Each structure stands twice: as structure tokens, then as C-alpha cells.
Amino acid sequence: MPVLKVYNSLTRQKEVFDSITPGHVGMYVCGPTVSGESHLGHARPFITFDIIYRYLMHLGYKVRYVRNITDAGHFEEEGREAEDKISKKAVLEMLEPMELVQKYTNLFHWAMHQFNNLEPSIEPTATGHIVEQINMIEQIIADGYAYLANGSVYFDVEKYHHDFAAKGMPYGILSGRVLDEQLETTRELESQDEKRNKSDFALWKNAAPEHIMRWKSPWGIGFPGWHIECSAMSTKYLGKSFDIHGGGMDLQFPHHECEIAQSAVCNHQVPARYWLHNNMITINGKKMGKSYNNVIKLSELFSGQSPVLEQAYSPMTIRFFILQTHYRSTLDFSNEALQAAEKGLRRLWEAYAVLDTLESDPSKNGQPDETLEQRVRKLLDEMPEFMSDDFNTAKVLANFFELVPVINSMKDGHLQPGALGPESMSLMKERFRIYLEDIFGLREEQGAAKNTLEGVVKLLIDVRREAKARKDYMTSDKIRNQLLELGIQLKDEKNGDVSWGLV
Secondary structure (H helix, E strand, C coil): CCCCEEEECCCECCCCCCCCCCCEEECCCCCECCCCCCCCHHHHHHHHHHHHHHHHHCCCCCEEECCCCCCCCCCCCEEECCCHHHHHHHHHCCCCHHHHHHHHHHHHHHHHHHCCCCCEEEECCCCCHHHHHHHHEEEHHHHCCEEEEEEEEEEEEHHHHHHHHHHHCCCCCCCCCHHHHHHHHCCCCCCCHCCCCCCCCEEEEEEECCCCCCCCCCCCEEECCCHHHHHHHHHHHCCCCCEEEEEEEHHHHHHHHHHHHHHHHHCCCCCEEEEEEEEEEEEEEECCCCCCCCCCCCHHHHHCCCCCCCCCCCHHHHHHHHHHCCCCCCCEECCHHHHHHHHHHHHHHHHHHHHHHCCCCHHHCCCCCCCHHHHHHHHHHHHHHHHHHHHHHCHHHHHHHHHHHHHHHHHHHHCCHHHHHHHHHHHHHHHHHHHHHCCCCCCCCCCCCHHHHHHHHHHHHHHHHHHHHCCCHHHHHHHHHHHHHEEEEEEECCCCCCEECCC
């Protein structure tokens, strides 16, 4: 197997992956804030890191994959600082906060199951780790890098930066942001007068009497900040230093930057060796998000119930759409792109089904074609190289699509199965199975609509066969031609059978 290389956001370059403990990988990925239903933009990181999880296991690593649930706090650092998303939404929906959390956690798990994502090894919640967060905040205060203000606790960014820059861990090490520039551009925010400096961020917020989610702490009744939960949970389940920290690129700043600062104070090191960030999904060039009013919820995608959508799209179509672009590249949404992904996935899966029926027997079907053998082996051998080069699913899929015409030519008889030697044929079958199913997590969707389509087409094939038997070639041709106009191609086989496929 080729050496695995990953793009490390921390060093801004590709690096050879070298796990801390040989044969083992610790990976922490920021999970959802369960104050509402996940949308298409949320789907990308969880599918991306599911692929990374699967590929690491394929390489033989034992992976501890930790993905958290944010079910408390997560007030905005840029704007409504004292606003707890969970509490606000609970009031709007007239639910108890944990009732709301359970509702949207269940919806999130349902969507992940639809996408065929593997479950993480551990899925800790923020509310389940209040003690760990308080302990970490106490240590940060004791070390002199946080201060109390009106029952809230803030991280002293300037003091941290002054002391830790000399240790190679300045504030801005991940995002590349310069602290002095941040101080000049930071807006006046709510509770700003409580802070010593504009760039300081909250570790704990004092809860107003009407605030629903609240816990006792050494500083009074309140609730945790957003960043501290991930530092506390990653340390508890993966240790002071672990291999991979992942998430969307929008989390680089402030979330991951603040995580590094908190963990550096408590553990005296950057928590993760490799920081992996997927790029965003855009609509007409704009990031998908509630603030842009362009969110498409996952349930809407699957049902087609959105004014933005021309039709419903299956979970596997969405997964395939995401895999067609490298995870660090922007992915722009459009109905045309999703419809193309739907057709591409169908074409690939049909070729995979045909491949299972083909056998290579040079004694019956002539000698292998050396030129074809070399071309096919090159395409197959490149797949692990592409995946080990920062998980380039797009290039792997491109190679699969180059193999599809070869498979179809064998099916149609233009190429004898013996044109490929038994070893190459076996390797091709193995690559299709391992990559499409095990690594990419794709699965055939047997929905009611597909079963209905198969039944209707078979009925029309029987009607056409009867018409031909009566020498009613006009009706026979009409059925074939009109099906072709609808994107369904019939093929009369030499043995008298009729096969069909979508074009």
C-alpha cells in the first residue's frame, strides 16, 4: 500500500501520516449542535469523515472515532454572546430543552443512517460532561489565563498569546490570524464591557434567571461556552495528544483556534497532530447557512419538499455527489449537478452488477489483450495511490468511470471476457467491492419506485415480445423507441433475451 499523506491545516501542507501509537488512530470530529434539523451543508463533514474513518480501518488501523453532540450552550462568539441556541429553540417550539435535544439528535442519527455512515466509537454530549468542563476552566483560571467577570469566565487571549508564542503555540497558529489585526477589527458585542480585551472568549456564562439550561459552578449558576466542551471531551476520550481533529473549515476560527489555546494551557501541547478540514457546500457561490436563508434540510432533500428542488434525491445520490469532489474543494449545489450524480451513480452501480456476472476464461474466449490489460491494471493500481493522497475520492471515481465502458463492452460482446486475464478480472471485482461498498459506503437503493419501474419495463418487454411474435413490428418498434425517449434502452440479446438499462 502507498504511504498515506494528509493535508494538515496546522502546517498548511501535505504530510506523511504517522500515528502516535502504531496501528492505532484517535480521531475527534466536531458533531452537530442539535438545536434544529441538519441540512445539506452539515452532511458534508459527516460523510467526509465517515470515508476517512472507513479508509483508516481499511489500512488496518484500529480507530477510536469520537464525534460529539453539542446539546448545551453554543452561544455565538460573534454577536449574541449570551444567547443559548438550545434554550432559544426550546422556547420557540414549546418543548423542554432536553426534549428538543432528543428530537433533533434522533433526526440527526436517522439522517446518518440514511447516508450509511458508520456510528462513531464514542458520541459524548456537552451536557454529560459539565464536570469535565468546569474542571478544565478551573485549571485555566489557576494558571492565570482566565478571569471572572460578573459570574462569567473569559479566556485571556492576549496573555496566552504573549506567553505561548514563545513556545511555538501563538493564538492564530491554526487559522493564520494575527492577534493585533483581530483587536483592530473586532466589533463591539454584547457583554463586551465584561471583557478585558475584545478578542477574549467565554469559557462559562452567567445564566440570567429566565435562562432554561443552567448548572451550578464555582462561579455561580451558568452554562458552558462552545469551545470548552470539545477540549474537555477530546482530552477525556483521546488523551492530551491525539492523531486527527476534524471538522468543517468554518470551524477553524474561532472554534478550533480556541480549542488549541485552552488545551495548550491545560496539557502544554497542541491537542492533535493533524487538523483536517472539509470545504463548504455553496448555492450560487454563497455558503449554505441560516443567515443566508438558503438552507435545504436533509429531510427536504430526501422528499423533494423544497422550492429549491426540482425533485427528491436519495441519500446515496447525495453521498455520491459529495464524493465526486475532493473534500478540500468547494462543492456548489445545483439540481443539474445532483441529477448528473444520480445518473452517474446508477451507471456505476449497473456496471458493478454486470461485473459480478462476468468470468475470465482465456481458454474459451481467446488470449488476453495486452494493451487492455495494461490500461486496466494502471487504473486499478492508481486507486489506492489516489486515496492515500489526502483521500482523493474524486480521482478514484474518475478511474471507475473509465472502467465502465470496458465492462459494458464485455457485457455487449464487443470484448470477450477473456480479453482480461483472470488476475486482472479478479482485481477489478475486488476494487469495485472494496471501494464502492467498504470505503465509499455506497449501497444499492431498492426503493418502491425502482421496483415499480422494473415491473413496468418487464411488462412492456413482454408486450413487445408478443407483438414481434405476431410480426407487429410497428408496435414493437414503438415500444422500444418511446422507452428510449424516456431514457430506458432495450437491447435484444443473441439468446433471445431482452436486457434494459437507463441511459
